[in-house]
Amino acid sequence: MSTSLYNSQQDEKFLWVRLCEGDRDAFGEIYRRYFPLLFRYCIRFTTDRSLVKDMLQDFFSQLFLQRAGLATPVNLKSYLLVSARRKLFRYLEKSSRLPGSLDEGMISLFDLELSPESILIHRQHTEQANRLLQQKLNALTLRQKEAIYLRFYENLTYEEIAEIMVLKEVKYARTLIYRAIAELKELLAPNESALMVR
Incomplete structure (x- = not known):
């Protein structure tokens, strides 16, 4: 089946149905679309890129092997992120690379960096400004x-974030983000005048 059939905005459900029926082209298209996204997300939890690749290969293999028993997800992207996150945590626990439970107090596990785009946009600022912002990002909780x-x-919605992070209510996702932004603003404010002078 040609991948040109998979280009409409409403094709995720179609792709999933075809996958569940054993269509290898549909499976290949889901893999092509979502492997990079899942890799970018999972690599934030560990520096072991080979472990993440192995986990995702296993994840997609199981997806195909267990396709007949899968229900159609409301949102394929969220479903895959939730499932891959869960599987990654199991991998990390088995390899003893997950230090205890993932709770609010953990700071160092989830790696969040400035995107290349934001570095380009803020090129006029000094390296000191970027280092400062990175330090503040690192100071946020996991x-x-x-x-x-x-x-x-x-670019996920608060509803999707709540589902992926297994939060009881959507408002908890909003609160996490609002507090993080507030902390960044508060932490950066004292340094703003020094950066402006440069």
Whole structure:
């Protein structure tokens, strides 16, 4: 089946149905579309790129092997992010690379960096400004960094973020992001005048 059939905006459900029926072209298209996104997300939790690649290969293999029993998700992107996140945590636990439970107090696990675009946009600022902002991002909690990443790097809705991060209510996703932004503003404010002088 030609991939040209998979170009409409409403084709995710079609792709999924075809995958569940064993269509390898549909599976290949889902893999092509979503492997890069899932890799970018999962690599934030660990520096072991080969572990993430192995996990995702296993994840997609299982997806195809278990296709007959899969229900059609409301949102394919959210479904895949939720499932890959869960599988990654199991991999990390098995390899003893997940230090304890993932809670609000953990700071160092989720890696959130300035995007290349933001570095280009702010090129007129000094390297000191970028270093400062990176330090402030690193100071956010794990949950804040993950929520910021999903909202501003992957453009997900608060509803999708709440589902992916297994939050009881959507308002918790909003709160995480608002607090993170407030903390960044508060932390950057004292340094603003020094950066402007440069």
